[in-house]
Amino acid sequence: MDIQRLYELADPRIRKIWDEKESQVSTRLEYQKLGFTDSNAEILDTKIENFTGLGFAQLTGEKEAYSYEEVEPGYSVTLTPQKWTKKIDITEEMLRFNLWPKINNGVEGIANALNYRVDLEAAKIFYLGNGTTNFTGGDASALWTDSHTMKDGSTQDNDLDTVTLSYDNLKTAWQRLDRFYDDKGIQLLPTRSLQLIVARENKERAMEVLRSIGNPDSANRINNVFGQTGTIDLVVSSYIPSTTYGYYWFLTDKERANKMLHSVWGWKPKFDDDKVINNGSKVYTGSVMFKHGFSSFQFIVGSAATS
Numbered sequence: 001m002d003i004q005r006l007y008e009l010a011d012p013r014i015r016k017i018w019d020e021k022e023s024q025v026s027t028r029l030e031y032q033k034l035g036f037t038d039s040n041a042e043i044l045d046t047k048i049e050n051f052t053g054l055g056f057a058q059l060t061g062e063k064e065a066y067s068y069e070e071v072e073p074g075y076s077v078t079l080t081p082q083k084w085t086k087k088i089d090i091t092e093e094m095l096r097f098n099l100w101p102k103i104n105n106g107v108e109g110i111a112n113a114l115n116y117r118v119d120l121e122a123a124k125i126f127y128l129g130n131g132t133t134n135f136t137g138g139d140a141s142a143l144w145t146d147s148h149t150m151k152d153g154s155t156q157d158n159d160l161d162t163v164t165l166s167y168d169n170l171k172t173a174w175q176r177l178d179r180f181y182d183d184k185g186i187q188l189l190p191t192r193s194l195q196l197i198v199a200r201e202n203k204e205r206a207m208e209v210l211r212s213i214g215n216p217d218s219a220n221r222i223n224n225v226f227g228q229t230g231t232i233d234l235v236v237s238s239y240i241p242s243t244t245y246g247y248y249w250f251l252t253d254k255e256r257a258n259k260m261l262h263s264v265w266g267w268k269p270k271f272d273d274d275k276v277i278n279n280g281s282k283v284y285t286g287s288v289m290f291k292h293g294f295s296s297f298q299f300i301v302g303s304a305a306t307s
Contacts, residue, residue, distance in 0.1 A: 035257025075138025
């Protein structure tokens with residue numbers, strides 16, 4: 001049997017390996033657990049629009065004109081999907097001598113490489129969120145900062161600086177989330193789907209704060225309001241690096257995040273070959289095109305804790 005025939009017979013099997021591996025890895029993708037909502041890019045530079053509310057309702061007497069106020073454009077943000085790629089060579093020797101474990105490993109490597117990039121870039125939105133180098137919102141500010149400028153000129157603070165994850169500091173973060181307001185000064189609905197997001201290094205501490213029977217930071221062991229109500233879910237992000245960022249922590253409201261965190265896709269991870277055989281090797285390629293970002297900040301409070 002000639003080598004071209006071997007490649008033709010192998011292609012469906014290699015595709016099946018990809019489908020299986022990509023599916024297995026995708027079940028462990030964590031970017032959506034952080035609150036991102038998917039959308040497909042219709043144009044390369046996708047503009048996420050926001051609009052202000054209508055402000056407070058006005059007292060109106062009988063036969064008086066109803067209060068009217070224009071909806072105004074809020075801050076908008078543009079997400080331009082970026083392409084990430086990886087490739088492998090499958091040689092005629094690998095096919096001729098049935099080196100399928102090696103082929104399988106290469107295909108799995110492509111799946112891991114692409115999905116890893118999806119999750120890593122999502123985590124960066126959080127752990128690099130106190131600076132403007134990685135990504136900025138429509139108000140040209142970092143995700144969590146002490147000076148988010150609203151359309152009415154007021155400011156809001158969702159930066160806890162470097163406070164350590166503790167019982168009292170988590171209460172402060174929750175209280176701050178519940179006091180955020182929109183560009184017309186209307187306070188947002190109270191949070192009800194809270195998530196505490198930490199790196200692996202902060203997992204056990206987060207469990208103590210959330211799930212201890214008593215307050216873990218108090219000698220008198222008063223009731224733990226987090227442990228009793230179960231109102232905050234713990235999310236451990238595997239892609240927040242241990243160095244520098246290992247003790248960062250974030251309190252988010254997932255309902256708000258689903259409206260404010262965006263994943264814009266050119267295409268999801270895909271696998272193909274270039275139909276060309278060079279020097280007895282056929283090239284198989286994998287790619288993904290996407291961009292994560294946020295259109296507003298009222299879903300998160302963050303801390304750059306160092307311990």
